[in-house]
Amino acid sequence: MSPSFGRGAMTNSWSDLKNAEVFLIAGSNCAENHPIAMKWINRAKENGAKIIVVDPRFTRTASKADIFAQIRPGTDIAYLGAIINYIIEQKLYDQKYVLNYTNALLKVSTDYKLEDGLFSGYDAKTRKYGTASWGYQLGPDKKPLKAESIEDPDSVFSKLKAHYSRYTFDTAEKISGIPAAKIKEIADVFCKGKPASILYALGMTQHTTGVQGIRAYAIIQLLLGNIGKAGGGINALRGEPNVQGSTDMANLVSNLPGYLPHPINTDKTLRDYLVRNGSFFEKHIVAQLKAWFGENATKDNDYGFSLLPKTNPAVNATMVKLFEMMNKEQFKLLFNVGSNSLVSIPDRQLVRSALTKLDMLVVSDLFEIETAQFWREPGVNPADIKTEVIMFPAAFVYEKAGSMSNSSRWIQWKDAALEPLGESLPDLDMLDHLFKKIRKLYAGSTDVKDAPILKARWDYGEHTSALKVLQELSGYDETTGKLLPTIGDYLKAPIGTASTGCWIYAGVTGNGNLAARRNNADPSGLGLFKDWSFAWPGNVRILYNRASCDEAGQPVDAKRKLIWWDEAAKVWAGNDGGDLVDKTKGPDTPEGKLSFRMNPEGVGRLFAATYMSGLPAEAPADGLPAIGIRPAGICVDGPLPEFYEPTESPTTNILHPEVSISPCALVVSTQIGKSDKFPHVLTTYGVVEHFCAGGITRNIPWLNEIMPEPFAEISKNLAAKIKVVEGDMVEVSSARGKITVRALVTDRLQSYKVNGKDTETIGMPWSWGFASLSPGPSTNEITIAALDPGAGTPEYKVCLVDIRRAN
Amino acid sequence: MDVSRRGFFKLSGLSIAALAAGLGFDPAVAEAKGYALKLEGTKKIPSICHFCSGGCGMLLYVKEGKLIHLEGDPDHPTNEGTLCPKAASLLSVANSPDRVTKPRRRAPGADKWEDISWEEALDIVAKKTKEVRDASWKVADQIVNAKTGLTESLTVNRVEGIAFLGSAEVDNEESYLIKKFCQLIGTPYNEHQARI
Numbered sequence A: 001m002s003p004s005f006g007r008g009a010m011t012n013s014w015s016d017l018k019n020a021e022v023f024l025i026a027g028s029n030c031a032e033n034h035p036i037a038m039k040w041i042n043r044a045k046e047n048g049a050k051i052i053v054v055d056p057r058f059t060r061t062a063s064k065a066d067i068f069a070q071i072r073p074g075t076d077i078a079y080l081g082a083i084i085n086y087i088i089e090q091k092l093y094d095q096k097y098v099l100n101y102t103n104a105l106l107k108v109s110t111d112y113k114l115e116d117g118l119f120s121g122y123d124a125k126t127r128k129y130g131t132a133s134w135g136y137q138l139g140p141d142k143k144p145l146k147a148e149s150i151e152d153p154d155s156v157f158s159k160l161k162a163h164y165s166r167y168t169f170d171t172a173e174k175i176s177g178i179p180a181a182k183i184k185e186i187a188d189v190f191c192k193g194k195p196a197s198i199l200y201a202l203g204m205t206q207h208t209t210g211v212q213g214i215r216a217y218a219i220i221q222l223l224l225g226n227i228g229k230a231g232g233g234i235n236a237l238r239g240e241p242n243v244q245g246s247t248d249m250a251n252l253v254s255n256l257p258g259y260l261p262h263p264i265n266t267d268k269t270l271r272d273y274l275v276r277n278g279s280f281f282e283k284h285i286v287a288q289l290k291a292w293f294g295e296n297a298t299k300d301n302d303y304g305f306s307l308l309p310k311t312n313p314a315v316n317a318t319m320v321k322l323f324e325m326m327n328k329e330q331f332k333l334l335f336n337v338g339s340n341s342l343v344s345i346p347d348r349q350l351v352r353s354a355l356t357k358l359d360m361l362v363v364s365d366l367f368e369i370e371t372a373q374f375w376r377e378p379g380v381n382p383a384d385i386k387t388e389v390i391m392f393p394a395a396f397v398y399e400k401a402g403s404m405s406n407s408s409r410w411i412q413w414k415d416a417a418l419e420p421l422g423e424s425l426p427d428l429d430m431l432d433h434l435f436k437k438i439r440k441l442y443a444g445s446t447d448v449k450d451a452p453i454l455k456a457r458w459d460y461g462e463h464t465s466a467l468k469v470l471q472e473l474s475g476y477d478e479t480t481g482k483l484l485p486t487i488g489d490y491l492k493a494p495i496g497t498a499s500t501g502c503w504i505y506a507g508v509t510g511n512g513n514l515a516a517r518r519n520n521a522d523p524s525g526l527g528l529f530k531d532w533s534f535a536w537p538g539n540v541r542i543l544y545n546r547a548s549c550d551e552a553g554q555p556v557d558a559k560r561k562l563i564w565w566d567e568a569a570k571v572w573a574g575n576d577g578g579d580l581v582d583k584t585k586g587p588d589t590p591e592g593k594l595s596f597r598m599n600p601e602g603v604g605r606l607f608a609a610t611y612m613s614g615l616p617a618e619a620p621a622d623g624l625p626a627i628g629i630r631p632a633g634i635c636v637d638g639p640l641p642e643f644y645e646p647t648e649s650p651t652t653n654i655l656h657p658e659v660s661i662s663p664c665a666l667v668v669s670t671q672i673g674k675s676d677k678f679p680h681v682l683t684t685y686g687v688v689e690h691f692c693a694g695g696i697t698r699n700i701p702w703l704n705e706i707m708p709e710p711f712a713e714i715s716k717n718l719a720a721k722i723k724v725v726e727g728d729m730v731e732v733s734s735a736r737g738k739i740t741v742r743a744l745v746t747d748r749l750q751s752y753k754v755n756g757k758d759t760e761t762i763g764m765p766w767s768w769g770f771a772s773l774s775p776g777p778s779t780n781e782i783t784i785a786a787l788d789p790g791a792g793t794p795e796y797k798v799c800l801v802d803i804r805r806a807n
Numbered sequence B: 001m002d003v004s005r006r007g008f009f010k011l012s013g014l015s016i017a018a019l020a021a022g023l024g025f026d027p028a029v030a031e032a033k034g035y036a037l038k039l040e041g042t043k044k045i046p047s048i049c050h051f052c053s054g055g056c057g058m059l060l061y062v063k064e065g066k067l068i069h070l071e072g073d074p075d076h077p078t079n080e081g082t083l084c085p086k087a088a089s090l091l092s093v094a095n096s097p098d099r100v101t102k103p104r105r106r107a108p109g110a111d112k113w114e115d116i117s118w119e120e121a122l123d124i125v126a127k128k129t130k131e132v133r134d135a136s137w138k139v140a141d142q143i144v145n146a147k148t149g150l151t152e153s154l155t156v157n158r159v160e161g162i163a164f165l166g167s168a169e170v171d172n173e174e175s176y177l178i179k180k181f182c183q184l185i186g187t188p189y190n191e192h193q194a195r196i
Ligand code: SF4
Pocket: A034, A035, A036, A037, B049, B050, B051, B052, B053, B054, B055, B056, B079, B082, B083, B084, B085, B086, B087
């Protein structure tokens, strides 16, 4: 989402779902995986909202739908493209919104093109794009040229129109298996309801084109004017309890906390970093360095910028790739805190082999998960495995104080309710003790490499205090040592005088611990609850809510007023906190016009152009490269979503057979299957009783009773063809392996036609492994490790398999 | 952080109603008694569900240091007292006999674990971190400059031999310290399951 809107987070909140008039739920079985969403969707439904569900299976969510469409896994962009085409052809878009709050009028570089499935700038050798031609035509002031009207052939809007003119309903039917009439019905119903909400989860992201699928959602919602509004938005239903928070804290190789870009090897100085990333980040990276190095970060030493490690951007070290590097013996020591890769990584042989290459594996978890005991998986001889394993007993969530950020970006605090069981300890304590021990080992060293450890500010008390850590995130006035009251105070502070460990959390404990607030009043009735806990950024509950107002700053939807310009008081007022640069800058000022202030253009991006704002017209006199303000977020695989077949596909791409699959997908698996041997499409999913890799839920007796073992769900047609009945054991095989499970014969899956050919989807849950109270075969034995080139997300949702009766 | 009494009754009323369906007697009385006995002397502590990203509010009932009951927090605006089945099962995690409660070590080639003390475990890991860090320290990347064709040495000060997988299941403060820890010891190779 960040290439479209500027931030990668769910735009609205759970309780806001009740404001929607229509839902498109595609890529999420929220009735099972996010039951709380269903509660609020049902409330909207009681008020007459329509529900559209698109899914490879007739799920429990689908049973609530007004319209259900069964789709071939991995073909979302085909039908979404057809909807975009229809919106443009039939002029169903919100004209004012498109003109004022998107980049529709900006002129695209004349070098940009798409030919036979490849965008301009493709390098077949590296399988990567050079993105220079995806920019705008710039004026002498280095700003994008604006067309007079959307009809201008160079405008973003015209490019969009031309691009999707190829996506007719008929083409979309051939690709996706959804009848053309059904796609038209979805388009009609979705475009009619205002506001309209889109919900997705892993069903949308776990593809080699995952990022582009979300971009297609963004384009639809920008065209219809549904972003920034109560009841609208794109709601990414994140999988885990704190996945928003762990992403905010950047447990990701490419970022530092608060979505700051990670320094790379060409960033010799802080200045180089800013040339690459824009001056917007100066305040934030300096505040972070102050939080980490305190008085050892000064203006004279570049605020300690040299103390940070620099990555090599040529090396892609995202999650699955990390195991590939491990398997090539790069890592000797792996810390594994709270995840179970041996079950959760696709084509899991890679993980099994990689772990044996380590000197030491350090695990911290509640239970003895599969990853911790990989050395005694059935069929493995422990004597052959030289990896030393240390396991720390982790405290359970209720045995420790701390905060978690839910999908609505609410940072919610909880006190410790229990003493940790036995000798278990929170990971926070473990890290604190460990760091202090390591620092002792380096005491007295004058080696440059040891400076970051010795110069660090690291003081969380005798008994590690989570509140002290949260206060470090919230931020200090470094001249007084006092907490900064609000994010506004942080933003006002001169560079170098404030610290925060994660700037988007600034102010969370500035006036008491706001994350612990429990006032559930909702005077607007819109489900904003703005005195309950604290939402980043700055307690804004609906992101981009400036776009809910017209040019004069007044709400477009009188029933759902979020913010408005109060002319008498000369300030933005409202039921929600304003997502604005400055609350005192009116709708006629440049700042007050910005609907998407995190984007360099200040508007939503239909076309994900390359662009850096704020570059000076003349090169700087000192001969140094100029520093702009903010770069646009781009998608490495193209500025507009284009349909590509999954890496393992039962057919060929009819739009461009020569470039059938994503030309940028990162294929890690070495064994790739073809449809002659593996004719069926496998898709994986979760069940309500088990959670992710099952490390916790498979140790809970009564969940195991309800859902004791994995299965393969197949259509009646397929069952008849391979001569099995429900409950029979079947062997499901792919190019990478095979597993034997029970067959579940249902109506929830139907045979369908793809490019004229009969096709079957097989569904399998994946939460099992060899350990726990309830062991079972891991579906990731057979899935494919093929990754989205931008996000690194594996294509769990599609691979090719064969199935037969097991004896 | 106390929970309103009224809110609490609102909830218990709800759960009784749910159980009442088809029982054929007035469950309100029977239930209320059992409920009251079980919860007598407990401390009610509000908390957050630990499964999906809903962030539903929970009330934990704790007596003598033990979690004896949990239910949806009726004051929480997202779930208004409801909980889905996964959440309701968190109770058994707190008291599970299968939890690991002591640090352990599996020696190279061994076929079983041995219990060790925290002190020992931390010492082993700290020493190993130093050893791998010192041995795999990289001062500079050698990169061919595309324009000049010359090899440049770019300072990186990075550890190549240590990776750290964090988690979307730990608290914000823990995720943050994981990142800070990694950056201070010099490894950028910190990932977690957000992208998978
Ligand atoms: S109670 Fe259910 S819906 Fe709510 S956060 Fe927990 S798992 Fe999610």
